[in-house]
Amino acid sequence: MALVALTACSEGAARLGLPEAATEQAPNVGNLWLGAWIASFAVGGLVWGLIIWAIIRYRRREGDAPAPRQTTYHLPLELLYTLVPFLIVGVMFFYTIKAQDAMVEQDSEPDVVINVIGQKWSWTFNYMEEGNPDVGTNAHEIGTLERIPDLYLPVNKRVRFNLESADVIHSFWVPSFYFKLDVIPGHSNSFDATPNKLGTYDGKCAELCGEFHSLMLFKVHVVSEEEYEAKVRELAESGNAGERKLEPAKQAVLQTAAPEEQK
Known part of the structure; x- marks a missing residue:
């Protein structure tokens, strides 16, 4: 009855604490x-x-025995x-x-591929659009401690997120996606999501990864396909063309040093 009453009161209460699904x-x-x-x-x-x-x-009544009848087992x-x-x-x-x-x-052929790198203490987003004739190039955006990065996604398109870490374990989390996935050094993770509601959503790291873990924030902008492609072209033209990859030397160090760093 309480659940029915909550559902009738508001859509937010019906989600019982969850943000709006996106x-x-x-x-x-x-x-x-x-x-x-x-x-x-x-x-x-x-x-x-x-x-x-x-x-x-x-309950005990007047005239009852001092103790009820005892039963060994039932x-x-x-x-x-x-x-x-x-x-x-x-x-x-x-x-x-x-x-x-x-x-x-996961879909064998996602509409969009975004390679995500988690680093101390922000995010790098690589838009893999070289094969898209409407864009023609890959582009990237790198976040810093001073500037929260923006992640743009086209609405109603299946997006493949490929996750890598440059240092320690992070966790890629957009609460409105109802899903998060660890970003592990030396081990690639991936998942698919299809944003279906226009808007701006919060994203963050959900793994206690170090001193400035609380600053590993980002904004997710779900926009039309035209706006998404225009944003990728804008990034490329402003000097952020191409994919920003983990440095090979850094990867080699991580394979031996990651366990000590994670402690």
Whole structure:
């Protein structure tokens, strides 16, 4: 009843704390989140109901014995409270795996590819548009401690994010995507997302990566395809043409030094 009331009050309350979803894939996690709350309310309501019923039904009355009759064991009840938790966990596990598989599923031919580099303590975004006749070149943007970088994405286009780290473990997180993925030195990670709502969204590092971890912020701008292509061309023309890669020497050092750095 409380959940229904919250849903009726506002769309924001119906999300139970989640920000507004901004990708086609996000509802997979949103539905799992809502289902977990429904299950929690149901279990909590049942437990509290049994507690209140037991308090009222078995309260001591005048003339009762000093102590109630003692029972060594109650086999049906013990089976119930042993099997029901397994059932609850099993159902939640099934839907968690189902949501996870949907979130990490990748298309063989994404519409846009963006190579992301996490570094102490900001982000580099490489727009891989050399094969796009409307753009014709790759371009990049490098963030610094003084300047938060902007990430531009075309609406309703499937975007492949390839994640690499230049130093320690970071985590690429856009809360409105309902998904985050670690950025690990020496190990490439990737995922697909299809932004489907125009707007500006916050992005950040979700891994405690060092002294200025809190400054690893970025802004995601979901724009029309024309605006996206114009932005990439603008970056290229302003001196940011080409892909900004990890330096080979730096990569070689990371392969041996990363474990010590991560400690």
